Amino acid sequence: MNTVLSSIVGVALATASAFAGVEAMKNFQEPEKGTPAIMSFGGEEGREFLLDGKPFQIRSAEIHPQRVPREYWRHRIRTAKAMGLNTIAFYTFWNQLEQADGSWDFSGRNDIAAFIDLCQEEGMWVLFRPGPYVCGEWDLGGLPTYLIKDDVTPLRNTKNAQFMEAQTRYLEKMAEIAIPRLSKNGGPILMVQLENEYGSYKSPHDELAYIEWLKNFWEQKGAGPFYLSEGSSNHHLRFVPKGVAVGLDPAERPADMRNALRIAPGVPVFSSETYPGWLRHWGEGNWTPSRETLDSVRWYMKDGISFNLFVYHGGTNFGLTAGSNSNDKGGKFQPDLTSYDYGSPVGENGNLTKEYFEYRDIILGALPELKAPAVPETPATMAVAEFKPLAVGSFDMLKMQKVKEGMDTPCTLESVGQNQGLAVYSAPLPAGDKATLTCCAHDYALVYVNDSLVGTIDRLKGQTSIELPQRAADATLRVVVDTFGHVNFCSYMEKDRKGIIGPVKLGDAELKNWSLHVHPLTSVPEVVQGKAREGVRGGLFKAEVELTEVHDTFLDMAAWPKGYVWVNGHLLGRYWHIGPQERLYCPAEFLKQGKNDIVVLDLFADVAAPPAISGKTERNMEVKKKTKSLNNQWD
Numbered sequence: 001m002n003t004v005l006s007s008i009v010g011v012a013l014a015t016a017s018a019f020a021g022v023e024a025m026k027n028f029q030e031p032e033k034g035t036p037a038i039m040s041f042g043g044e045e046g047r048e049f050l051l052d053g054k055p056f057q058i059r060s061a062e063i064h065p066q067r068v069p070r071e072y073w074r075h076r077i078r079t080a081k082a083m084g085l086n087t088i089a090f091y092t093f094w095n096q097l098e099q100a101d102g103s104w105d106f107s108g109r110n111d112i113a114a115f116i117d118l119c120q121e122e123g124m125w126v127l128f129r130p131g132p133y134v135c136g137e138w139d140l141g142g143l144p145t146y147l148i149k150d151d152v153t154p155l156r157n158t159k160n161a162q163f164m165e166a167q168t169r170y171l172e173k174m175a176e177i178a179i180p181r182l183s184k185n186g187g188p189i190l191m192v193q194l195e196n197e198y199g200s201y202k203s204p205h206d207e208l209a210y211i212e213w214l215k216n217f218w219e220q221k222g223a224g225p226f227y228l229s230e231g232s233s234n235h236h237l238r239f240v241p242k243g244v245a246v247g248l249d250p251a252e253r254p255a256d257m258r259n260a261l262r263i264a265p266g267v268p269v270f271s272s273e274t275y276p277g278w279l280r281h282w283g284e285g286n287w288t289p290s291r292e293t294l295d296s297v298r299w300y301m302k303d304g305i306s307f308n309l310f311v312y313h314g315g316t317n318f319g320l321t322a323g324s325n326s327n328d329k330g331g332k333f334q335p336d337l338t339s340y341d342y343g344s345p346v347g348e349n350g351n352l353t354k355e356y357f358e359y360r361d362i363i364l365g366a367l368p369e370l371k372a373p374a375v376p377e378t379p380a381t382m383a384v385a386e387f388k389p390l391a392v393g394s395f396d397m398l399k400m401q402k403v404k405e406g407m408d409t410p411c412t413l414e415s416v417g418q419n420q421g422l423a424v425y426s427a428p429l430p431a432g433d434k435a436t437l438t439c440c441a442h443d444y445a446l447v448y449v450n451d452s453l454v455g456t457i458d459r460l461k462g463q464t465s466i467e468l469p470q471r472a473a474d475a476t477l478r479v480v481v482d483t484f485g486h487v488n489f490c491s492y493m494e495k496d497r498k499g500i501i502g503p504v505k506l507g508d509a510e511l512k513n514w515s516l517h518v519h520p521l522t523s524v525p526e527v528v529q530g531k532a533r534e535g536v537r538g539g540l541f542k543a544e545v546e547l548t549e550v551h552d553t554f555l556d557m558a559a560w561p562k563g564y565v566w567v568n569g570h571l572l573g574r575y576w577h578i579g580p581q582e583r584l585y586c587p588a589e590f591l592k593q594g595k596n597d598i599v600v601l602d603l604f605a606d607v608a609a610p611p612a613i614s615g616k617t618e619r620n621m622e623v624k625k626k627t628k629s630l631n632n633q634w635d
Contacts, residue, residue, distance in 0.1 A: 021048055024055035024304040028370060030086070030123040031188040039183055039190045039225055041245065046266040049245075049306060051183075051190075058190070058270060058306035059363065060087035060127055064136065065115040066096055067315030067340055069587040070108055072350055073115055075376055076313050077122045079346050082375045083356065084363035087190065088119045089127035089272075089308045091134040094170050095144040096321065100417070104173060113177045120188040126181075127227075127272075127308065129193040130174040132167050137279050137336045138323045140486035140493060141196075145419045148486075148494065151412075155494050156198065157205045158213055168217070175221045182223060192223050193272075197249060199236035202328055203491035211239050229272040231632065232256035237263045247272020249632050251305070252296055270306035271296070276355065277311075277343020278629035281325065281334035282484075283460060285627035286580040286620070289343040289355045292629075297359060301366035309359075314340035316348060316585050319571045320420045320521060323488030324443075330492050333459045335443065335484035337581045338573030339619065343629070348585050348619055349552045351378045379588070382551035384615025387543050389600050391607040393527025395480075395538035396451065398519065398601075400424060405515035410500035413483070413518065420483040421520035423499050427511045429468075429477040438465045440501040441481050444562075446538075446603060448478040453537070468506065477511065479504075482562070482603060484574075524566050524599050539607045541600040550591045554583035554619050555598075559611035563602035568592065582620045 021043065029051055031037065042050045049056045061080035068076055077088060097110055106112065119126050133156055134142040147153060147163055154160045181187030194214045198206070215226060227245035230236045237260060240246055244267060246260045251271035260269040276293050280286070293309075300307045317338050324335040341348040345356035352375065364372055403416045410425050429449060437447065445457040447466050457463045468477075479500060487496040504511045519525060527540050555565060557575040565572045565584055568591065572584040598613070605611065 021055050022304040024048060024057035024306075025301070025367060026369065027051060027054050027056045028086075029054075029056070031120045031125055031183065033120055034186040036186050037183040041225060041267055047261070047268055049268050055304075057304050058087050058125070058127070058308070059085045060089045060308035061085045061312035062089045062273070062308055062310040063313050064090050064093075064311070064315060065112065066093050066109045067317065068109065068313070069589045070111070071589050072379060072587070073118055074122065075350055075379060076346060077119060077124055078373065078376045079350070079352065079356070080312060081122060081124060082373050083345070083360045084367055084370060084372050085124075085312075087125040087127055087308070089129060089310075090115070091129045091136045091138075091142065092131065092174060093134065093136070093138050093142040093321070094132050095139060095142055097173070098144055098170065113181070116177070116181050116188060124188065125183070125190045126188045127191055127193065128178050128189045129196065130171065130178070131196055132170055134196050135489050136323070137340065138317070138485070138488055139321050139419070141323065141488040143493075145414050145486065146417070148497065149414050149417070151497075153494050154203070154205050156195070156201060156203070156210060157207060158210050159205065171217055175218070175223075179221050179223060191225055191227050191245070192218055193247070194218070194226050194228050194244065196229055197231070197236075198228070198239045199230045200489070201491050203494070206239070208239050208241070212241050215241050215244065227272065232259060234259070234263065240264050243267060245270070247308070249273035249310075250275055250296070251307075252631065268306070271300065272308050273310035273632065274307050275629060275631050276309055276345055276359075278627075278631070279342060280337050280580065280627065282337060282576050283578045284580060285625040286623045287339075287341045287343040288623060288626070288629070289353065290629040290631070294355070294358055294362065297362050301363055309345070311340070311342050311344050313346035313350070314342035314344045314348065316340055316573065318573055320485065320573075322573065323485040325489055326487045326492050326496070328490045328492050330487075330495060331462065333443065335460070338575070338584060339581050341619065349379065349381060349587070351618070380551040381617040382549065382553050382615065383617050384545065384547070384553050386612045386614040387545050387598075388612045389541035389543035389598060389610055391539050391610060392542050393530070393540050394536040394607050395603065396536065397527040397530060398540060399526045399528055400517035400519045402515065402517050407514040407516070408512050409503050410514045411516065412497040412501065413499040414497050416516070416518065418498075418518050418520050420485065420498060421518065421522070422483075423481045424517040425479045425481065425500050425514055427477050427504070427514045429471065429475045429506070429511070431471045431473050431475070434470045435468055435507045436465050437468050437477075438505040439479060440464050441479065442496070442498050442501055443484045444482045446480040446482075448480070450475050480603075521564060521571065521601075524569055525601050536607050538603045538605065541602065541605065541610050543598040543613070545596045545598055547591060547593055547596055550588050550593055552588050553586050553615035553617070555586055556583050556614050556616050558582040558620075560600065560602055561604035563600060563605070566599040568597055580620070580624065583616055585619065586615070
C-alpha cells in the first residue's frame with residue numbers, strides 16, 4: 001500500500017460509518033422493467049443510500065449518449081457492468097435537442113429515452129443529469145445560444161424571464177422522458193441531479209432561489225430524491241437545499257466528505273465526479289490517465305462509498321459541440337478538442353485501456369460475491385489506404401449568406417441567430433502608411449487586404465491586433481473569423497460571443513460600413529461556379545473513397561493546417577495542426593460499403609497541392625508534452 005493510500009485509508013477508518021457502509025456493497029439489486037424500486041436516504045443520521053430499504057452503493061460510469069455512436073451504446077454499457085459497476089450517469093445537452101427553428105430532435109444519438117431503456121435492459125441503474133446547464137466541456141455548457149443573442153444576458157437566474165420560460169419548456173421535455181422511467185415507476189432512474197456545480201458559477205446574481213425552483217419543478221412532477229454535484233469547499237456548497245444529497249466533484253479525501261456532512265446534515269454524501277483523466281485543450285499535451293484515481297477507488301471500495309467515474313467513457317465532440325474554458329474575465333481562452341477521450345478507462349472507440357482492467361480488479365476484488373459478466377470485445381477498427389482530396393474551389397469561392405451590411409460596428413454572430421461556424425466581415429480600407437489594426441476576434445481570424453493574407457489574430461494567444469502594410473490606394477479589408485465552442489464554465493459564459501467583438505480601429509480611426517457573410521457549417525459547404533485562383537491557400541476539397549468493408553477508423557489529418565472534415569454528410573469535427581489531436585474518430589455508422597464522400601474545409605491548405613489523408617486503426621497516442629489532471633481544482 002503506498003503512502004497516499006495509507007493516509008486516505010487511515011483517516012477513512014475513523015469516519016467511514018458517518019457517510020458509508022460496507023453493507024451497501026452487498027446489495028446487488030438490478031432494475032426490472034415495470035417493477036417499482038424505491039430509492040431513499042436513511043441509515044445512521046440519514047447518511048446512506050437505501051434501495052427498497054437496504055443500504056446500496058452507487059458504482060457509476062458516466063457515459064454521454066450524445067457523444068457516442070448509437071450502435072455502440074450497448075457495448076459501452078456492457079463494459080461498465082463487466083467492471084463491476086451498477087449505474088450509468090449521463091448529462092443531456094439541451095442545445096443538441098432543441099433545434100434552431102424551435103423543433104425538438106430526439107432521433108439518433110439524441111434518443112435519450114432509448115438510452116435509459118437500454119441501461120435497464122442491461123441491468124444498470126441511472127443517475128439522470130438534465131441540467132439545464134451541465135458544463136461537460138460542451139458548447140455553452142449545453143445551453144442554446146439564442147439565450148445570449150443580446151449583449152447582456154444573466155443566465156441560471158429566476159429574474160431572467162426569457163431564460164426561465166425557455167428552461168421550463170426544456171425541462172417539460174425532460175420530465176416527459178424521465179418521470180415514467182423513475183425507479184419508483186418501474187424504471188431505472190434512481191435520482192435526478194438538480195442543475196450542475198452552481199456554486200462554481202461566481203456570478204453577481206447567484207441565488208439559492210434558482211436551485212429551489214428546480215427542486216420544486218421536479219417535485220411537482222413526482223420526481224425525487226435529488227442530488228447536487230458541487231466542489232467540496234464551503235463556497236461551493238452554499239447552494240444545497242435541505243434534503244438534497246451532496247455529490248462532490250470529486251471526493252478525494254475524507255476531509256472533503258466531513259465538510260460536506262457538516263454543511264448538509266441528514267443526507268448522503270458521495271463522489272459524483274471522480275476523474276480517471278482530464279479534459280484537453282488545443283495546444284496542450286495528449287490524454288493521460290490519472291493514477292491517483294485508482295487509489296480513490298480503492299478507498300471507496302474499502303468503505304462502501306458511492307461514486308461516479310467522470311468520465312468512464314468520453315466519446316467524441318462531433319460537429320461543433322466542443323466547448324471552451326476561460327477565466328472569469330474571458331482571458332486564458334482554451335478551446336476543447338474534438339476528441340473527448342479524457343484519458344478514460346474506455347477510450348474513444350470503445351478500446352479498453354490497462355487502467356480499465358486495474359479498476360476492474362479493484363472493484364471486483366472487493367465484491368467476491370458479485371458475478372460480473374465477461375468483458376466484451378472492442379469493436380473492430382480498420383486502416384484506410386492513403387487518398388488525396390482534390391480542390392473544388394478556393395476559400396474565397398465558398399458559398400456564404402449575406403446577413404448584414406452598412407454596419408458602423410461589426411455585430412456578433414449570436415445577434416444574427418448563428419451559433420458558430422465561419423464569418424467574413426468586410427469594410428472599406430483607406431490608402432495610407434502601415435498601421436496597427438485593433439480587432440477583437442472570437443476566436444481565430446485571417447486578415448486580408450484585398451485578396452492578400454496579411455496574417456492571423458489568435459484568441460488563444462491573447463492577440464487583438466495586427467500590423468497592416470502600406471496601401472497605395474483604397475482597398476477592402478476582409479476579416480475571416482473561424483470560431484470555437486462557447487465558454488462552458490464560469491460566469492463568463494454570459495459574455496462570450498462569436499465573431500468580431502466591438503469596434504475595429506486602424507490606428508486611432510474607427511473603421512465603418514461593415515458587411516457580414518456567414519456559413520454556420522451545419523451543412524456541407526459548397527463553392528460557387530468558377531476556377532480557383534492560382535497561388536491561393538485555403539479552400540474546399542473533396543474525395544471519393546471506395547470501401548469493401550466498414551469498421552471504425554481515425555482519419556489522419558496531421559498534414560493539414562486547420563479546418564473541418566465531413567464524411568458522408570457527418571461533420572466529424574475540427575482539426576488543427578497544433579495538436580495534440582491529429583486524428584479524427586470516424587465511427588463505422590458514418591461509413592458505407594462502396595463510395596464514401598469526404599469533404600475537407602481548410603483555412604490554409606494549398607489548393608494546388610493538398611496533403612493526403614489516410615485512416616488509422618487508433619488515435620495518436622504519443623505524449624509530446626505533459627498536461628496535468630486538475631481534478632476540478634482550477635488554477
